[in-house]
Amino acid sequence: MKIIRNIVELRQELKQYRVKSNGECRVGLVPTMGYLHEGHASLMSRAHDLSDLVVLSIFVNPIQFGPGEDYETYPRNEEQDLALADRQGVDIVFIPTVEEMYPTQTLTKIRVSEVTQLLCGSSRPGHFDGVTTVVSKLIHIVQPDQAYFGLKDAQQVAVLQQMVHDLNMNVEIVPCPIVREEDGLALSSRNVYLSSEERKQALVLSRSLFEVNETMVNDESVKASEVRERLMSLIQLSPMAVIDYVEVLTFPTLNRINDDVLLNDVTEKLIMAVAVKFGNTRLIDNMLLTPKEAVFLV
Amino acid sequence: MKIIRNIVELRQELKQYRVKSNGECRVGLVPTMGYLHEGHASLMSRAHDLSDLVVLSIFVNPIQFGPGEDYETYPRNEEQDLALADRQGVDIVFIPTVEEMYPTQTLTKIRVSEVTQLLCGSSRPGHFDGVTTVVSKLIHIVQPDQAYFGLKDAQQVAVLQQMVHDLNMNVEIVPCPIVREEDGLALSSRNVYLSSEERKQALVLSRSLFEVNETMVNDESVKASEVRERLMSLIQLSPMAVIDYVEVLTFPTLNRINDDVLLNDVTEKLIMAVAVKFGNTRLIDNMLLTPKEAVFLV
Known part of the structure; x- marks a missing residue:
């Protein structure tokens, strides 16, 4: 498992891999904010089923948190995350810093209307603009064939499918079932x-x-x-x-x-x-x- | 010169070309709204210098025109455009219909702030959201290495460079000099x-x-x-x-x-x-x- 922290290196690695496989490999991206649990593991497992190379990204994305939300305190544990990714047979883990992803403040935002105006969109103004913007960045960096998201965040899946459709992004958003504790609590x-x-x-x-x-x-x-x-x-x-x-x-x-x-x-x-x-x-x-x-x- | 009107066919054609050239070809995109003149010709010519395969797109993009602007009357002449493209040695001309580009109304917009707030951005509200959105669609469809734009629309160049930077799009925006009539009038x-x-x-x-x-x-x-x-x-x-x-x-x-x-x-x-x-x-x-x-x- 390769651990890569910068964009240029990740692009080079993926390019080499694509050339070696004559462009026949399917690359799967599993975007996460880390603190991984069995829900994330199920995404990686699904990615192994459908894609040939699995890239896991771990990035707590500041621009999808509102003022007063839990960006600062969002749980992080890189060591445990890497151990889980390794067990799941992930090929590449991409762990950029905030400076790597946002070397300057982003002036560009992707905004999906209508499907973002209710549920979590109305409770968390700006949240989905942050999600679509960072996911499009990750998609442009990795250029995956598939990107895997959990249906726990069902609205996120709907918003991202709309973005990919509207912007003709050449990637399939693959929704994966909610994983629950034995007593029913959805993993989060x-x-x-x-x-x-x-x-x-x-x-x-x-x-x-x-x-x-x-x-x-x-x-x-x-x-x-x-x-x-x-x-x-x-x-x-x-x-x-x-x-x-x-x-x-x-x-x-x-x-x-x-x-x-x-x-x-x-x-x-x-x-x-x-x-x-x-x-x-x-x-x-x-x-x-x-x-x-x-x-x-x- | 191939004339392609639908997205799936264009993607297939480009994929074949990339496989044939072992991924070593550089694809250049020249996005235009047609009614081509020597300014556009200079973009195609620059594209020939820097790229191996030149894709010209012709699409009068409705979402970058405001109410009361000249979308309906914007000059169009496909026959003359194709003749000019052919003379310039363009490899592929992509001419989608509005339905092909917007099969449903787009709920997704790309918005660049600050650099869009003055000059043409303040005179034409929403104009640059339409430009960035359609250019990102074309970039996702063609996945070019370079995209060529004239400096006559200097603010457009600045806005698109900002978008590409902020969203980590894997394409170089190549600005090309203004072309003028002999008496100095900038071509438009x-x-x-x-x-x-x-x-x-x-x-x-x-x-x-x-x-x-x-x-x-x-x-x-x-x-x-x-x-x-x-x-x-x-x-x-x-x-x-x-x-x-x-x-x-x-x-x-x-x-x-x-x-x-x-x-x-x-x-x-x-x-x-x-x-x-x-x-x-x-x-x-x-x-x-x-x-x-x-x-x-x-």
Whole structure:
């Protein structure tokens, strides 16, 4: 496994690799902010299935954090990250400094409208501009055939697919299923912030999503408003839960399903998405569903 | 010369070419809006010098025109364009339809701040977002090593260089000198709009730039305000001229030189830039200079 910290060296390495393989190798990029867990490991594993060379990037991207968010305190552990990447058979780890990625303040931003205007986009203004900008930088540096992202950040997947489509980027965004702890908690680097009581109460997220999926989504007469209300009331059973949003939307177009619409009448893929604070920690979770067949997509 | 109208076919053609040449060929892109003239021809000729395969794109990009601007009436002549491209030895002409470039309305825009906030950027709000967005699309489709742009649109060159730098695009923006008619008028597809009287009066632009360059720029005591004022008064000698802007700026950083600053004290490259309307036609012209040595850069 090669560890590369600068862009010129990474480009040279990739160029050599491409020439050696007569341009026949597929390069897979797994962009992360580090503090890697089994969710990230599953991305690397998927990348091994579909790509010939796996590049993992680790970069806590300052421009996707808002003022007062956790950029400074975001958990970092390079040694553990490298050990995990090595176990996963990653070929190249790219770990740039902030100065390497932003030698001068970026005057250029990529902005996706509409799909960024709700859910985490409205709670975290500017967040997705930071994400699309840094991902496009990584795509331009690595020029991958595939880039792998977890569906835990489902809106991020939707936004990046829109960007790649609109800008004709020659890369496939590969969404990968959410990985959960045995008790259902969706893996997240931010779970480390939770006290043991908060962590216990945070289980309400996955439990609510699973319960609604099992009890309501098969019901032909269920309305979007009923799903939202049921999710709300289940989540509110946890006294620490402070709800940011609870939504039912089309995916990946992210159009809100109006209250009176029967889920069964929607022909697009649907997503239930929630964001809830426990203490100072904001957690997100979601579940994709196809109401007509009531089959999980992930 | 191959004429290609769709993106998939263009990508396949370029891929074949790259495989055949073992990845050793340099691809040059000349993005244009067509109605080609000798200015464009000089870009193609420069592309032949520096690149192995020359791709010319012809696309009148709707999203860089504002409401009330001349998108509908922008001059088009595919037959003449193809004849000129063929004479210039272009390898591939890419002529997409609007539907091919924008199969759905683009939700994604690339926005460069600061360098887009003055000159044509302030006169034409949104214009440069349209330019950066379409150029990034073309760059993603063609994946060129070099992309060629005329310095007639000097701000466009500055904006695109900023974008390429900020987003780590793997392409060199190659600025090419302004091409002028024998009488000094900078070539532009929009010159066709001018009546014969307007065309005569439009000569005031190049004449003013040349005169100021010859008489003032060598003068060690000349201030930025004096250059602007002299340009203004020279241009106003033409009764039809309606000035949009007259500026002296650093290039390509596009910082305004304050009135009292001596040109001689500025260590950066400088540009004199003007935009003036004659009847309904807005013309731009500029001249790059290095005051310390009083040498044209173009």
